[in-house]
Structures are given as C-alpha cells and as structure tokens.
Amino acid sequence: MATQSAFGFLIETIFNLYLMVILLRIWMQLVKADFYNPLSQFVVKATHPVIGPLRRVIPSLGSLDTASVLFAFAVACLKITVLLLMAGSQLSPQAIIIIGGLTVIKEAFNIVFWVLVIRAILSWVSQGYNPIEAALHQLTEPMLAPIRRVIPSLGGLDLSVLVLLIALQFFQVLLFQQIL
Template sequence: MATQSAFGFLIDTIFNLYLMVILLRIWLQLVKADFYNPLAQFVVKATHPVVGPLRRIIPPLGSLDTASVLFAFVVACAKIAILLAMSGSQLNPQAIVIVGGLTLLKEVFQIVFWVLVIRAILSWVSQGYNPIEAALHQLTEPMLAPIRRILPSLGGLDLSVLVLLVALQFFQVLLFQQIL
C-alpha cells in the first residue's frame, strides 16, 4: 500500500508539472510574450510534439490556442484516470471528465500563484537583466498593473503581488468551497 501511494505521488507530481508547462504555453500566447525567451523556448519544445499536430486540426479561438487547452484537459483527465486505476476504483468517464476539468482549473490557480511567488523572489535578488524574470514580468504585468493603479505608492515597496496572491487564494477557496 505504501508503494502505491509513493507511485501515486510520483504520477501526480509528474502530471502536475507537465500540466503547468502546458498552461504556461497557453498563458505565454495569451499575453503575446517574447517566444525567443529561453523559458518560452523550453515551454514550446516541451509541448510542441503534441500541440503542433493538434493545431493543424483544431483552430484557435481568437488569441486562445484551443489545441493547447484541449491537450491540457486531456492530460488532466489522463492523470485522474491513471490515479483511479492505480487505486482500484471504478473508472467512470463522466467523473473523470468532471474531476479532470476541476484539476485543470486548480492547476491554473497553482501556476499563477507560483509564477507570482517566483517573480517576487527574483525581484528581491535579481542583479540586472534575467531572461526568466523578463518572461515572468510579461506574464504577470497585465494582472499587476491595474492593482498598482489603485494602490498608493508606499515608498518603493510594491504590494501589488501580495494583493494579487491574497485575491487569488480567496477566489480559489471560494470557488472550490462552492463546488465541493
């Protein structure tokens, strides 16, 4: 039983990390980030073997890459199906689709949270131009700029990341509390 939970942890972690990479691809495209950035290049190379052929079949909706969204959803559903099969539970397709969608939504909140935290930490220790920090800036600035317009300046201390993190956690708790 202990090895099954260890393998469950490993599978859960691998799927979550790859889901975050797929979601980063979607997010980078939505904000029209610089795709010559090393972080963006990694994300594209890690997801292109599946997303590339899917994009030929599934057209985008405006600036939303629907092929990547579908791929992320399929990966989330596969994660749930594998974890259920490992636990010996009945594989109910409707439950897998619903829980897969909720898993994907949870990972959206997680990736935004971690990108904000990493950006905040890098802003304290960065000594000049850093390509990863530049990509994180491109990802988060559309969310942080409106908060900065509302918050007063506190002598060079930027609390917009903290406000967004608290708001993000609030909405995540509120949403999942309503669902569950």
C-alpha cells in the same frame, strides 16, 4: 501500500508539472510573451510534439489556442484515470471529465501563484537582466498593472503581488468551496 502511495505521488507530480507547462504555454500565448526567451523556448519544445499536430486540426478561438486547452484537459483526465487505476477504483466517464476540468482550473491557479511568488523573490535578489525574470514580468504585468493603479507603492514597497496572491487564494477557496 506505502509503495503504491509513493508511486501515486510520483505519477501525480509528473502529471501536474507537465500540466503546468501546458498551462504556461497557453498563458504565454495569451499575453504574447517573447517567443525567443529561453523559458518560452523550453515551454514550446516541451509541448510542441503533441500540440503542433493538434493545432493543424483544432482551430484557435481568437488569441486562445484551443488545441493547447484541449490537450491540458486531456492530460488532466488521463492523470485522474491513471491514479484511479492505480488505486483500483472506478469513476464514470462523466465524473472523470468533471474532475479533469476542475484539475485544470486548480493547476491554473497554482501556476499563477508560483509565478507570482518566483517573480517576487527574483525582484529581491536579481541584479541586472535575467531572461527568466523578463518572461515572468511579461506574464504577470497584465494582472499587476491594474492593482498598481489602485494601490500605489508605499515607500518603494510594491504591494500589488501580495494583493493579487490574496485575491487568487480567495477566489480559489470560493470556487472550490462552492463546487464541493
């Protein structure tokens, strides 16, 4: 039983990490992040083998890359299916679709949370130009700028990241509390 849970952990972690990379691609496209940044290049190269052919078939809706969104949803549903098969359980296809959608939303909250935390930590220790920090800045600045207009920095301390982290956690708890 312990072996099965260890393999379950490993499989869930691999699926979650790849799902985060897919969601990072969607997010980078929405904010028009620098394509030539090393982080952007990694994300594109890690997802292009599947998303490239899908983009030829599935058109985008404005600036939203629907092929990437559908691929993220498919990866989440595949994750649920594999974990259920490992556990010897079954769910209806409708339940897998619903849980897959919730998984994508949960991982979207997680990726935003971790990007904000990493950006905050890098702002304390980074000295000079760092391409990863630049990419994280491009991703988070559209969310942080409106907060900074309302809550200015206090003595050089920027509280916008903290406010956004609290708001994200609040909305995540509120959303999943309503669903469950």
